[in-house]
Amino acid sequence: MSKYIPTIGLEVHAELRTKTKMFCDCPNNSDEIHPNTNVCPICLGHPGTLPTINKKAVEMVIKLGFALGSEISPNFKFDRKNYFYPDLPKGYQISQFDQPIVKGGQLSGVKINRVHLEEDAAKLLHAPDGRSSLVDFNRGGVPLMELVTEPDIHGIKEASAFVRELQSILRYLEISDADLEKGQMRVDAIISLTYDQRPTTNDQLGTKVEIKNLNSFRAIEEALNYEIERQSQALDSGSEIAQETRGWNDIKKITTSQRSKEQAHDYRYFPEPDLPPLTSDAFDLKAIKLSVPELPAEKRERFQKQYGLQDIQAALLVEERLMAQFFEETVSELEEENDKTASPEQVKLVFNYLTSDLRGLMAELEAGFRDMKITAENFADLIKLIASGGISSRVAKDVLRKMMETGLDPREIVKQEGLEQVSGGEELELMVKKIVEENPNAVADYKKGKTNALQFLVGKAMGALRGRGHPEVLRKLFEEELIK
Ligand SMILES: [Zn+2]
Structure with a gap:
């Protein structure tokens, strides 16, 4: 065990x-495969165009704020974050600096600093020979929320579990598909x-290193693990840790230095002059709050109590909202019957x-609960x-597959195909004699x-009975036949 204690903050x-999109009427469609089709003069940053705020996106961030028990800021505004990069046609990104929509709150015991709203940048595609790059502006201007935690996490598993829970909540709230x-x-x-003890104030934190763009749960854990090792060894040998931004190389499994970490003043933030400041009372806060469904944590606890499930069983069911719903509906059908x-x-x-x-079959057929x-x-x-x-359980698998394909009632399938389990009578006795x-x-x-x-x-x-035989009865019949 290392003598150093890691302190981790996340920006998701x-x-x-x-x-x-966030500031124009272009479709926000991540499935669009034709580049530069969902574009207009506004999201291409043409001079003289003016942005308008997508109120739905603001409502979604407010909804998340309610789910996290945060404060919804009474006043908030947008700011320009200035930097030059080919994926940013205006030369600045519209973001929020000092007045985010959502402040505070917590998730899985981790304190949240803020959630703000901004626009996504375009996507750069680099030619394999490294000599040219292409820009696809379909993603440029898509509403992007950023959640910032306090430096409140001290373990690698804790960090990835936090991201997993946030992903689940974003899906429950139906505000993002959140696929890493x-x-x-x-x-x-x-x-x-x-060294040795947890920092209690920001001043006590060690030198901060930021690892950018971790795009899988495995990458989050591997990158943090690598970085803890790297920094521990550096500290052991008495060298200084550079305050910098590093990238994760998923092939070599290492982080590499990208640039020295930028400060807020590097971006020359200033209020976006083309957008009005907003107040939260311009939104129907009551209705948004009411639209927050039962969240995964509450649901897991209820499922354990109500259905006598173990914690891992409840976690598995609750992971996907529609699966949890399907489970409850099925059980309630059985309850009515009983x-x-x-x-x-x-x-x-x-x-x-x-x-x-069912889930195995769905994975095989690439089907979801929705359809x-x-x-x-x-x-x-x-x-x-x-x-x-x-x-029999063997026949059940075939019936389930048929149900998946046709949507028919299982009793109808069993009847149509003559799949009822045979647990006695002449058919089994004759079959046993024949097999012997x-x-x-x-x-x-x-x-x-x-x-x-x-x-x-x-x-x-x-096999000869196409799985319809009752295995225990067959066993007994064979035993009787073989004593003769
Ligand atoms: Zn547009």
Whole structure:
């Protein structure tokens, strides 16, 4: 264990899911594959054009503020952040400097400093030979929120867990898709090391190093881990840590120096003269507050209590809002049937079939809950069929796939395809006799005492019955047949 204690602050950017861009009417569509189609003179920064504020984007940041228990600033404004780069046609970015929309709050015990709103820059594409670059302005001017935490995190896992929880909340609030891999969410981490004890004031912090653009949870953890190692070794050898901005090289797994860390005054911030200052009472704060749904943390706790789930089970279900909703709807269908209580066995079946079978199938077919053909009512019917022994677990997998393709009621599929589980009668007895006749070697093995030969015979019969046989009943029938 290192004798140095890391202190980490995070700056998380997320593209907001508005219909149009931040200051013009161009579509905000990250799926657009044709470059430079969602553009206009405003987001291309032509002289003489004027921006207008997208109120929806402001409302989204206010909504996040309510979810984080923050203060919604009564007055806020936009500022120009001046710097030159080819992805920024105006030569400045419209951002917020000293009066952000949201101040304070907390998430997972980490204190939040602020959340502000700005416009995204365009995307640069570099030619493989390194001799030219292309600019795609589709992303230029897309509303981007930036959440800044206090330097309040002291562990690597804690940092990535914070980002995961924030991602989940942004999705619950339906304000961002927040996909790190797609660049819809981007993370910068500011890290400093102190000897032996946690700093209690900002002055006690070590030299701050910023790592830019971490675009996966793995990159966040690996980059922080590398940086803690690098700085510890430097401090051990008595060298100074440079205050700088570093980039993460995901192939070499190292951070590299990019530039000395800029200060706020480097950007010559000044109030945006083309936009009016705003007041929060111009927005329907009550309605925005009411639109905040039950958040993941509360939901996890409720799921544990209400459905008797373990914490990891609840976490898995709550990760995706629509999956949690589907789980609850399915259980409630079963409750109605049972006169108000779903048995723990039924809840367990719903959990298992939902989180493994259904989710596996969805991943295979690249389907989401939003466009799924299976209703909670039909899924509950499937669970009932399984629980009552109406179909075997093997048949259940086939039925589920059919449901996914057709949206049909599982009972109808079972009837149409003759898949009811057979747990007695002549059909099974005849099948057992037939398999015994066809497999003399396995029968001989069994009689010599090789008990797994029995499993082989049961498997043969199940195959011939297309999975419809009741495995326990088959086992018994074989045992009886083989004693004869
Ligand atoms: Zn535009």
